[in-house]
Amino acid sequence: xxxxxxxxxxxxxxxxxxxxxxxxxxxxxxxxxxxxxxxxxxxxxxxxxxxxxxxxxxxxxxxxxxxxxxxxxxxxxxxxxxxxxxxxxxxxxxxxxxxxxxxxxxxxxxxxxxxxxxxxxxxxxxxxxxxxxxxxxxxxxxxxxxxxxxxxxxxxxxxxxxxxxxxxxxxxxxxxxxxxxxxxxxxxxxxxxxx
Numbered sequence: 001x002x003x004x005x006x007x008x009x010x011x012x013x014x015x016x017x018x019x020x021x022x023x024x025x026x027x028x029x030x031x032x033x034x035x036x037x038x039x040x041x042x043x044x045x046x047x048x049x050x051x052x053x054x055x056x057x058x059x060x061x062x063x064x065x066x067x068x069x070x071x072x073x074x075x076x077x078x079x080x081x082x083x084x085x086x087x088x089x090x091x092x093x094x095x096x097x098x099x100x101x102x103x104x105x106x107x108x109x110x111x112x113x114x115x116x117x118x119x120x121x122x123x124x125x126x127x128x129x130x131x132x133x134x135x136x137x138x139x140x141x142x143x144x145x146x147x148x149x150x151x152x153x154x155x156x157x158x159x160x161x162x163x164x165x166x167x168x169x170x171x172x173x174x175x176x177x178x179x180x181x182x183x184x185x186x187x188x189x190x191x192x193x194x195x
């Protein structure tokens with residue numbers, strides 16, 4: 001089993017990174033192969049909307065020459081895609097949005113001369129996020145957007161782990177660490193049953 005984790009935080013010591021560490025440790029103990037891609041450290045240009053990828057069967061087909069090909073390849077060879085991001089202005093960070101736009105069009109060639117099936121059919125997707133508001137007000141739009149993104153790409157949405165930073169208490173306390181490790185186990189069980 002392989003996970004590709006797209007990390008949308010600009011901060012390797014930030015809240016989202018703090019959540020990701022025990023998640024990765026737990027996955028490693030369960031024998032899951034993992035690749036973490038720090039999006040802020042890659043050159044990922046926004047989608048141009050040119051639709052060149054739509055007529056390129058069986059490959060990325062993007063006209064841009066940046067670091068996106070490696071990300072696309074990693075996602076193609078994984079069973080689970082985990083999108084980890086802080087929430088800025090009620091949605092993911094800019095590099096995450098750029099990656100998602102390019103992934104959905106390169107993998108779902110629905111708009112070319114010949115419609116092709118989704119390259120992500122039944123791929124599993126989950127999310128780990130941190131935000132400054134209660135999750136139901138801070139991450140609800142992100143989760144709804146992610147659900148629709150998955151539906152469009154024929155992917156199976158497994159759920160979200162969200163932790164609020166109130167600024168008044170320790171962010172990664174023992175309960176939060178237990179909960180994110182529990183989330184890792186729950187994903188493992190859900191994915192195992194679907195493979």
